[in-house]
Amino acid sequence: MNRSGINRRFKILVATVGALLFAVAYAASEVGSTRVDVNVLSAPKTDAKTVGQLSANTRVDIAERRGAWMRVKANGTTGWVRLHQVRLGTGPEKTSSQGMKMLWTAGQTGRSGATGIVATTGVRGLSAEDLKTAQPNPQQVQALEKYRANDASAREQARAAGLRERQIALLPKEQ
Amino acid sequence: MRANKLVAGTLLLAALAPWPAQAFDLNLDLNKLRDVVTQQLKPMSEKDEIQLGRGIAANLLGAAPLVPDAQLQAYVNRLGKWLAMHTDRPALPWHFGVLDTESVNAFATPGGYVFITRGLLLQMRDEAELAGVLAHEISHVVEKHALETMKKGAFLEFAGDTLSQALRSEGSAEFSKIVSAGTEVFARGLDKQDEFAADRMGVVIAARAGYDAYGLPGTLQTLAAINPKDDAVALMFKTHPDPAERLELLLTAMEGKLEQYGDQPKVADRFASVMKSHMARYQPKKK
Numbered sequence: 068m069n070r071s072g073i074n075r076r077f078k079i080l081v082a083t084v085g086a087l088l089f090a091v092a093y094a095a096s097e098v099g100s101t102r103v104d105v106n107v108l109s110a111p112k113t114d115a116k117t118v119g120q121l122s123a124n125t126r127v128d129i130a131e132r133r134g135a136w137m138r139v140k141a142n143g144t145t146g147w148v149r150l151h152q153v154r155l156g157t158g159p160e161k162t163s164s165q166g167m168k169m170l171w172t173a174g175q176t177g178r179s180g181a182t183g184i185v186a187t188t189g190v191r192g193l194s195a196e197d198l199k200t201a202q203p204n205p206q207q208v209q210a211l212e213k214y215r216a217n218d219a220s221a222r223e224q225a226r227a228a229g230l231r232e233r234q235i236a237l238l239p240k241e242q
Numbered sequence: 243m244r245a246n247k248l249v250a251g252t253l254l255l256a257a258l259a260p261w262p263a264q265a266f267d268l269n270l271d272l273n274k275l276r277d278v279v280t281q282q283l284k285p286m287s288e289k290d291e292i293q294l295g296r297g298i299a300a301n302l303l304g305a306a307p308l309v310p311d312a313q314l315q316a317y318v319n320r321l322g323k324w325l326a327m328h329t330d331r332p333a334l335p336w337h338f339g340v341l342d343t344e345s346v347n348a349f350a351t352p353g354g355y356v357f358i359t360r361g362l363l364l365q366m367r368d369e370a371e372l373a374g375v376l377a378h379e380i381s382h383v384v385e386k387h388a389l390e391t392m393k394k395g396a397f398l399e400f401a402g403d404t405l406s407q408a409l410r411s412e413g414s415a416e417f418s419k420i421v422s423a424g425t426e427v428f429a430r431g432l433d434k435q436d437e438f439a440a441d442r443m444g445v446v447i448a449a450r451a452g453y454d455a456y457g458l459p460g461t462l463q464t465l466a467a468i469n470p471k472d473d474a475v476a477l478m479f480k481t482h483p484d485p486a487e488r489l490e491l492l493l494t495a496m497e498g499k500l501e502q503y504g505d506q507p508k509v510a511d512r513f514a515s516v517m518k519s520h521m522a523r524y525q526p527k528k529k
Contacts, residue, residue: 134504230452
């Protein structure tokens with residue numbers, strides 16, 4: 068094998084390892100804590116077999132989200148729990164002093180997840196007072212008009228993502 | 243309630259009728275009373291609703307401008323329009339805009355003007371989450387939640403005909419006054435029950451459009467993890483019920499009815515690519 072062949076193989080290897088590392092970093096991004104004592108199930112179904120139990124406030128790694136369920140890993144157990152049984156982050160409920168994590172940041176190629184920058188308070192925001200004293204901006208309304216989509220372009224964008232329309236009844240008005 | 247007002251008006255007329263000296267004043271009062279009653283009974287015309295919504299949208303854009311990213315704005319408009327096509331009001335002039343603010347929030351004014359902040363967009367995992375949030379806002383428009391809230395409070399001082407006339411004279415002092423009153427509703431928030439109702443309708447609209455129905459719950463879970471003391475969420479937390487409570491109620495309502503739509507596409511790859519391009523282009527506005 069000549070030198071350029073080895074070089075090429077090395078480059079392919081580096082590219083593959085790089086891609087794998089990126090994929091791992093991209094997927095393994097979120098952590099959470101159980102809000103209550105939960106049964107961990109073998110499948111995302113209420114009648115699935117229980118494969119383990121986690122007490123409240125156990126740190127979990129979120130491996131996958133599917134509908135109302137998430138697949139979590141904790142204390143050597145892997146399985147499915149319901150979305151509302153887990154709060155995101157590791158702090159106690161609603162008292163997290165970590166601030167708000169941005170999932171998308173400029174310096175990154177993908178979602179930043181747990182390593183994301185933390186927004187500090189005092190951001191350039193939109194307050195109730197701003198709304199009460201707001202003055203109309205007609206130029207911005209014109210800009211808004213410009214971006215309007217028609218049915219055909221909306222349908223095309225949906226089709227490109229493989230979205231399929233469904234007939235679904237509205238949920239009842241009251242619980 | 244409304245019938246009672248009519249009865250009260252009739253009784254007032256009957257009681258005051260025998261005194262001709264007061265007839266002039268009486269007529270004025272009765273005209274106003276009639277206008278107020280008519281306004282509450284008669285739904286606002288769609289044309290007036292759109293004029294009002296457009297005026298409020300101009301104010302919201304005065305408070306926070308659009309993100310200067312045409313590709314992002316067009317993408318969100320196509321997505322929003324696709325969702326709106328799966329509601330009872332597909333023909334409204336739907337507009338969607340991403341506001342250039344780090345605050346986490348979303349708004350919908352009457353007539354189909356829907357806004358999401360860049361701060362909220364940056365919190366999302368995939369297109370199904372964006373669809374869920376836009377569909378929640380679209381539901382407020384379809385159900386006329388903001389309009390009804392304004393009629394119950396902000397517009398009471400405007401008689402029915404005055405309201406309609408003023409909405410047709412954009413730029414007039416009366417128009418500005420009505421639109422300002424309408425904008426204030428977004429500083430105070432809607433009824434809690436309207437928020438829960440928009441959650442329940444939003445997940446159905448997203449699922450009808452082909453998305454994983456659990457996009458909105460996913461974002462509610464994210465919001466539930468943000469410290470309410472953070473400035474970026476102050477207005478949203480003030481004007482909306484607790485996201486953890488919304489999440490629980492919504493998941494309960496979806497149980498047995500929408501679970502089969504939990505494996506529809508999330509469209510995570512396209513969303514990631516749109517966001518990456520946006521992040522590369524974005525220049526924070528100098529202030």
